[in-house]
Amino acid sequence: MKKEYCGLFGIYNHPEAARMTYFGLYAQQHRGQESAGIVTWDGSKLREQKGMGLVADVFNESHLSEQLKGNIAIGHVRYSTTGASLLRNAQPFMVRFGDTMIAIAHNGNLVNAHELRVELEHGGAIFQTTMDSEVIVHLIARNMNVDGDCIEDAVAKACRRVKGAFSLLIQANEKLIAVRDPHGIRPLALGRVGDSYVLASETCAFDLLEADCLRSIRPGEMLILDGEGQRSKLYAEPNGRKQCIFELIYFARPDSDVFGQNVYGCRKAMGMALANEAPVDADFVMPFPDSGNYAAVGYAQASGLPYEQCMIRNHYVGRTFIQPSQDMRDFSTRVKLNPVRSMVKDKRLLVVEDSIVRGTTIRTRVKKLRELGAREIHMRVACPSIKFPCFYGIDFSSKGELIAANHAVEDIARYIGLDSLHYLSIPGLLSSVEGPDNFCLACFDGDYPIPPCEGAGKMCLE
Known part of the structure; x- marks a missing residue:
């Protein structure tokens, strides 16, 4: 399965900044369940609370009402794309430089972090984490130290040195700074609630607040x-939008607008395009929840086939549970999804999925449908086949782990146990979104907008 990367939230000039940030992160919990953190400015210093696990587990009422005082805050939920799963790698990452306290929250992945880290270490920098995000902090500090730059100029210079995907929230004493990379690979939106400004990876966070x-x-x-209000400048010329199309295929919540487009509508359009490309004579359309739900709705509407929810998801499964004994095979898959037995027996099933990365989880689910008596199982995938690794923050950084990179479609269908398999074509995918030239398709076609540097996807201490 794919793993989410990160979610950002920031708020400026609100008396309950920490509480608002808590709910902003809660709304974006789907973007990362490994760690969570909030940093606030109380007028004289930055305060922080970070921990491993879900937002609701990391923070309690005393954190929000007593410890995290102040009217400015940034927050972060994380799944590691670089850096080990350790508390020291949880964000926001905070340092002090002279009279300035700096906290940074980063969504994305840098392709030249390894070479920059080596350069900085040779210059005497000491790293505390294995995160690529810490490279940006060291660059900012060096710019302030060597060149005497103000924080804005130091951030701009640092961002011109790094390459890759980055949406950043930076808190520097009483200033809140938001930055997006020149290709716009990762989303970041600005909102307003009353007299306060808010920033988030997804607009679903705005809706909750x-x-x-x-x-x-x-x-x-x-x-x-800051105290002067809202100011904006280009630190770098836009270099052609290359937004991550996986936000619309999989990552973002369907009730969010990302890159100015409604996620639900895009996924539904992908399903409709699938139905036009690869019709099937089946009894009904069904998704593997939740990722395939909205494309399946589109497929059903375009094809005229009934839509059925034959896989029931257990919504109360957390990241950890008591592990079963060895003889309870595939338990982690079965605990999340369970088929409706009476709906499956002797039926011709058209299953819609959002994507296939490795194929192992889907194979287990298809095997279960066969055991329950499904007569035919056809699968339609609402994105093209993933053949190339991603260096910009999605957790498939090795070509060897991508099933479509090494096997023909017919062989994949046979491995999974399907009667037929069809991936949405690249033209079909692009017909489902606005501004088709504005998206990165590197994981499908290998055309990387930012060529990966030597050592991309790893950090020195990993």
Whole structure:
């Protein structure tokens, strides 16, 4: 299965900044369940609380009402794309440089972090984590130390040195700075609630807080919020939008607008395109929840086939549970999804999935449907076949782990146990989104907008 990467939230000028950030992170919990953190500015210093696990487990009432005081805050939920799963790698990452306290929250992945880290270490820098995000902090500090730059200029210089995908929230004393990479690979939106500005990876966070979405942070833009109000400047010229299309295929919540587009509508359109490309004479359409739900709705509507929810998801499964004995095979898969037996027997099933990365989880689910008596099982996948690794923050960084990179479609169908398999074509995918030229398709076609450097996808201490 794919693993989410990170979610950001920031708020400026709100009396309950920590509480608002808590709910902003809660709304984006799907973007990372490994760790969570909040940093606030109380007027004289930065305060922080971080921990491993879900937002609701990391923070309690005393954190929000007593410890995390202040009217400015940034928060982060994480799944590691670089850096080990350790508390020291949880974000926001905080340092002190002279009279300035700096905290940074990063969504994305840098392709030149390894070479920059080596350069910085040779210059005497001492790293505390294995995160690529810490490279940015060291660059900022060096710019302030050597060149005497103000924080805005130091951030701009640092962001011009790094390459890759990055949406950043940086807290520097009373300033809140938002930055997006010149390609706009990762999303970041600006909103407003009352007299307060809010920033988030997804607009679903704004909805929970009843905030109005103003706009997306532009590629190559730096937005500064401080006592002078809201200021914006380009730290780098936009280099052609290459937004991560997996936000619309899989990562983002369907009730979010990402890159100015409604996620639900895009996924439904992908399903409709699938139905036009690869019709099947089946009894009904069904998804593997939750990722395939919305494409399956589109497929059913376009094909005229009934839509059935034949796989029931257990919504109360957390990241950890008591492990079963060895003879309870595939338990982790079965505890999450269970078929409706009476709906499956002797039926011709058309299963819609959002994507196939490794194929192992889907194989287990298809095997279960066969055991329950399904007569035919056809699968339609709402994105093209993933043949190339991603270096920008999605957790498939090795070509060897991608089933479509090494096997023909017919062989994949046979391995999974399907009667037929069809992936949505690249033209079909692009017909489902607005601005098709604005998306990165590297995991499908190998055309990387930012060529990976030597050592991309790893850090020195991993």
